[in-house]
Amino acid sequence: MFQGLTFEPFSLPEEAEAIRGEIRQFLADTLDPNELPNSDFNAGDNAAFSKKLGEAGFLGMTWPEEYGGGGKSFLERYVVTEEILAAGAPVGCHWIADRQSGPLMLKFGTEEQRQHFLPKIISGDYFFSIGMSEPDTGSDLASIRTSATKVDGGWLLNGSKIWTSYAHTNHFMVTLVRTEPPSENRHAGMSQFVVDLHAEGVKVTGIRNLSNEEDFNQVFFDDVFIPDNMVVGEPGNGWEQVISELGYERSGPERFLSAFRVIVEYAREIEGNPTDEQLALLGRLAAHLVTLRRMSISVAGMLEGGKLPITEAALIKDLGNTYERMVPELVRLASIEKPSRRFIDTLNECVLHAPSFTLRGGTREILKGVIARGLGLR
Numbered sequence: 001m002f003q004g005l006t007f008e009p010f011s012l013p014e015e016a017e018a019i020r021g022e023i024r025q026f027l028a029d030t031l032d033p034n035e036l037p038n039s040d041f042n043a044g045d046n047a048a049f050s051k052k053l054g055e056a057g058f059l060g061m062t063w064p065e066e067y068g069g070g071g072k073s074f075l076e077r078y079v080v081t082e083e084i085l086a087a088g089a090p091v092g093c094h095w096i097a098d099r100q101s102g103p104l105m106l107k108f109g110t111e112e113q114r115q116h117f118l119p120k121i122i123s124g125d126y127f128f129s130i131g132m133s134e135p136d137t138g139s140d141l142a143s144i145r146t147s148a149t150k151v152d153g154g155w156l157l158n159g160s161k162i163w164t165s166y167a168h169t170n171h172f173m174v175t176l177v178r179t180e181p182p183s184e185n186r187h188a189g190m191s192q193f194v195v196d197l198h199a200e201g202v203k204v205t206g207i208r209n210l211s212n213e214e215d216f217n218q219v220f221f222d223d224v225f226i227p228d229n230m231v232v233g234e235p236g237n238g239w240e241q242v243i244s245e246l247g248y249e250r251s252g253p254e255r256f257l258s259a260f261r262v263i264v265e266y267a268r269e270i271e272g273n274p275t276d277e278q279l280a281l282l283g284r285l286a287a288h289l290v291t292l293r294r295m296s297i298s299v300a301g302m303l304e305g306g307k308l309p310i311t312e313a314a315l316i317k318d319l320g321n322t323y324e325r326m327v328p329e330l331v332r333l334a335s336i337e338k339p340s341r342r343f344i345d346t347l348n349e350c351v352l353h354a355p356s357f358t359l360r361g362g363t364r365e366i367l368k369g370v371i372a373r374g375l376g377l378r
């Protein structure tokens with residue numbers, strides 16, 4: 001039966017808006033205005049910046065105070081995320097730990113893991129990677145082959161993960177593995193381990209991307225010993241954890257703001273004497289952005305209210321990623337006389353990163369499947 005979509009009207013509350021001034025001030029004080037900002041949130045890492053962000057109280061913002069967290073609402077975090085992305089700040093080091101690994105431990109991890117890892121994520125000392133994709137497994141995660149066998153006091157891990165962002169600079173990777181052979185229930189028998197990326201038997205090999213950088217990797221495990229206390233929660237609970245993690249990934253501002261710096265530089269470039277065509281493009285990009293933002297804020301409001309708008313979140317990622325890919329393409333085709341070096345560099349970087357926008361975190365086809373299922377169409 002066809003089921004509708006719900007985007008309840010929602011505005012960010014005053015206390016969330018109040019934090020906007022604080023994070024803007026922090027970014028103005030911390031970022032060098034002469035440096036080229038990131039035109040993709042996944043493209044810049046700077047450990048010193050992440051540490052400063054943690055010291056200023058902008059990491060682990062929503063986590064309980066007993067682990068060093070800020071005890072703030074998700075809506076306050078939403079505003080901080082928007083501002084960080086809009087400024088093109090280098091977030092690569094802490095991004096996964098703050099958005100995904102920490103919340104995963106809060107929800108599923110052991111008390112020992114929370115006490116050990118959360119304060120160090122907040123202080124910017126521990127950075128995490130995601131170890132889900134494998135050379136023959138991306139969208140269909142249930143077919144992973146990396147596996148672990150039980151030994152005294154822990155597990156022996158063998159196999160390989162791929163496209164692992166920042167595994168070469170991060171400290172740990174939350175890794176999805178088979179701890180039981182595949183059975184009729186494809187989602188059973190998987191677990192997640194916290195793997196120390198510097199442990200014996202772990203090898204990290206960089207993969208060059210289109211922009212000639214190596215920000216993702218292939219990671220190999222050769223009889224890596226994982227102590228029992230590094231299993232996230234209970235063995236066998238891996239699938240439930242992964243599905244919950246993907247929920248954190250899908251509806252935030254990073255799903256439509258990746259190309260925002262291109263819009264800013266474009267607006268600067270045409271300032272003063274724009275043609276009607278140039279202005280129309282700016283208006284089109286802005287109107288589209290405002291609509292996506294309202295949808296995303298609506299989902300944030302529903303999440304804060306304890307609802308689980310999975311279909312709406314998948315729709316935002318699909319529409320948001322399509323927009324992000326369109327921005328550099330349309331701006332590239334806008335005729336600008338004598339473009340500045342800054343504009344050219346920002347646009348070039350975004351053009352080279354844009355193909356990844358619709359792949360990471362779930363491809364468009366997979367999202368359309370989720371949306372169709374949510375609407376009762378399949």
Ligand SMILES: Cc1cc2nc3c(=O)[nH]c(=O)nc-3n(C[C@H](O)[C@H](O)[C@H](O)COP(=O)(O)OP(=O)(O)OC[C@H]3O[C@@H](n4cnc5c(N)ncnc54)[C@H](O)[C@@H]3O)c2cc1C
Pocket residue numbers: 042129130131132133134136137138139140162163164165216356359360361362363364365366369
């Ligand atoms: C920049 C970047 C960073 C990444 N970082 C990480 C990371 O840190 N950790 C990590 O684990 N992974 C990471 N990934 C991997 C990413 O999650 C996968 O690329 C993605 O899930 C797709 O998997 P795949 O590449 O194996 O493609 P496949 O699953 O092989 O898909 C190939 C094509 O087939 C289509 N397809 C597949 N199944 C279906 C279906 N059932 N119906 C319709 N169409 C289908 C897909 O849409 C796609 O177009 C990253 C990817 C990128 C681009």
